[in-house]
Structures are given as C-alpha cells and as structure tokens.
Amino acid sequence: MSSPKSKKQGLVEQLIAAFRASGNQDAAFDNLAAERLGINQTDLHCLNAIENAGGLTAGQLAAAVGVTTGAVTGVVDRLERAGFARRVADPEDRRRVKIEVTPEFYARAAEIWGPLAAEWAQALDSKFTAAELTRIVDFLDLTVEIGGRHVERLGEAPER
Numbered sequence: 001m002s003s004p005k006s007k008k009q010g011l012v013e014q015l016i017a018a019f020r021a022s023g024n025q026d027a028a029f030d031n032l033a034a035e036r037l038g039i040n041q042t043d044l045h046c047l048n049a050i051e052n053a054g055g056l057t058a059g060q061l062a063a064a065v066g067v068t069t070g071a072v073t074g075v076v077d078r079l080e081r082a083g084f085a086r087r088v089a090d091p092e093d094r095r096r097v098k099i100e101v102t103p104e105f106y107a108r109a110a111e112i113w114g115p116l117a118a119e120w121a122q123a124l125d126s127k128f129t130a131a132e133l134t135r136i137v138d139f140l141d142l143t144v145e146i147g148g149r150h151v152e153r154l155g156e157a158p159e160r
Contacts, residue, residue: 019143033112039082042067046075047084047101051109055100057090066151084108 034044042065049064050056058076062069076099079085084105090096124133 015139029116036112037082037084037108039078039084042071043075043078043082046072047079047105050085050099051101051105055088055098057096057098061099066155 030044030048031041034041037044039047045065046061049061053060053064056064058069058072061075062072065072067075076085076087079099080087084102085099086102087097088100090098128136
C-alpha cells in the first residue's frame with residue numbers, strides 16, 4: 001500500500017508528463033498552423049504573444065518570446081508583409097510603437113484554431129465544474145510563473 005505522499009508525488013509526476021505531452025501536441029499543431037499561414041514558427045510564436053497581450057512594443061515582444069530586439073524587427077517586417085501584424089502608435093506614449101495583430105490574422109486564425117477552441121470549450125464545460133476550472137487556471141498560471149523565472153535564468157546564463 002502506498003503512502004499518501006507517494007501517491008501525491010505520483011500524481012504530480014503524471015500531471016507534469018501530461019502537461020509536457022500537451023505542450024508537445026500544441027507545438028505540433030502550431031507547426032502545421034504556421035505552414036498554413038505561410039510563416040515560420042518563430043513568427044507564429046510572436047503573433048501569439050502579440051495577440052495574447054493585446055499588443056506589445058518591440059522590446060516587450062523580444063522579452064516575451066526570448067529573442068533579441070533586432071530579431072523582432074525582422075519578425076515584424078515579415079508579419080506586416082504577410083498582413084498579420086501592423087505597427088501603431090502607442091496610445092499611452094506616442095513616441096513608442098506597438099505591434100498589434102490585424103483583422104486578416106483574426107480571420108485566418110478563426111479558420112485554423114476556431115474548431116479546436118470550440119471543441120475545447122464544449123469539452124471543458126461538460127467535464128469540469130467552475131471550481132475545477134478555477135483550479136486548472138491556477139495550475140496554468142503557476143506553470144507560467146515558474147516557467148518565466150527559468151526563461152530568465154537561461155537567458156542570463158552564459159553559454160557553455
């Protein structure tokens with residue numbers, strides 16, 4: 001008979017494995033989505049960060065995706081040419097430029113991610129209570145918090 005601690009540790013390990021498998025599947029889906037959009041994976045990653053934040057400056061985007069500001073300039077140029085992003089004056093500081101996604105991107109994203117989002121919404125609504133969903137959101141927020149610290153750690157560590 002296993003102790004409660006060992007059972008809990010087993011569940012933690014199972015949760016981490018499931019989270020990683022979900023991340024891998026998400027990456028596979030995004031690879032195909034990038035191909036459908038005619039852009040590369042880094043550019044799609046940047047689009048996701050811009051869209052999730054409701055717009056970002058170049059510096060904020062670079063920090064969010066872990067690339068240099070020089071690389072972000074190339075990304076934004078490519079995304080503008082594709083019609084998926086645009087540079088706009090930052091309403092809080094007109095000296096700054098923010099990058100935002102375009103209606104064209106939203107239209108294409110709806111074709112690609114819309115069916116997935118609809119199925120997620122239906123499945124989550126039918127399987128989990130509001131309290132359980134709150135706990136899942138807490139878990140995901142925690143993974144972002146912990147992961148962010150380690151992105152910073154790796155970004156600051158010298159290469160070997």
